[in-house]
Amino acid sequence: MLTRMHELKRVLVVGAGTMGSQIALQTALSGRYEVTIVDTAPGQLERARAQNQKLVDRSVEKGRLTKEKAEQALGRITDSDNLASSAPNADLVIEAVIEDFDAKKSVFESLGRHATNDAILASNSSTIVISRLAGLTGRPERCCNMHFFHPVTVMQLCEIARGPQTDDDTVETAMEFVRGIDRTPVLLQKEIWGFIVNRILFAASEEAMRLLEGGYATAEDIDTAVQKGLNWPMGPFHLLDFSGLDIFYGALNDRRQQGEGGEVPDVLRELVEAKHLGRKTGKGFFDYTTA
Ligand SMILES: NC(=O)c1ccc[n+]([C@@H]2O[C@H](COP(=O)([O-])OP(=O)(O)OC[C@H]3O[C@@H](n4cnc5c(N)ncnc54)[C@H](O)[C@@H]3O)[C@@H](O)[C@H]2O)c1
Incomplete structure (x- = not known):
């Protein structure tokens, strides 16, 4: 079996949003790879660059990074609005476009046409397992999920x-x-909806909602119990x-469409239908308007 680790030098990140911009930065900060980041939305590459500049500036201020290393890292990231012309140069591609199957499908089809046969093609999707995309590339053996956290x-x-x-080579090289890049990998040996973290988070969250709906405890007390009794940094609500809440609601519906899991809990559906989506709308399980 070929070992390709030493050959992996050029990383292409597709999508310069919340996740892609920081995946590119974390990769560049390692000092090991040249990074290209592709986005097709006008102004997005500039926004990503400005956000990454702000992040490294803060690290320099706090003494976690030298100014020189920060500049070198940003200098290793090249912007592009053209996937077809960037893909042939990549040893590893990390797709981080919006969580929409058709958007990811078009990226993987393009990678099948333009990436080299040896390149590893990874998706940062939170829910879409790689077998739904890998066949589009003509080299499913080189594809995997690579799910970072925000x-x-x-x-x-x-x-x-x-x-x-x-x-195996794809898995070992990805790990x-x-x-x-100074992150900790865990391996899911067989793909499954939600991978590891979201399955455990969803199981706990659904149980918390069952307890709430059954009138066993308030949301506040359930959160306090989980926080103080399990040492979670915050409770599920x-x-x-x-x-x-819309993200969680969408994910539960997607899971159901994939043939897993039960109905969305009423308490969640009612909040989402009332557009109480959590902190971003000022109200969810808790009220943030007076905070
Ligand atoms: N946000 C999170 O907390 C989080 C955590 C883990 C994983 N994820 C996953 O990461 C992926 C990206 O999420 P995000 O939050 O960064 O989304 P986002 O909306 O912030 O960014 C997506 C970017 O992709 C770009 N894009 C869309 N289609 C494109 C194309 N064809 N070519 C190039 N660029 C394209 C958009 O312009 C946008 O800038 C999703 O699959 C999401 O599920 C998100």
């Missing part, structure tokens, strides 16, 4: 999930890459409000 420059974990056709 914010990437703070959150250590990255879940690598192998599809039914992903080969080694994640270690090389505060976490759901923080992430956005």
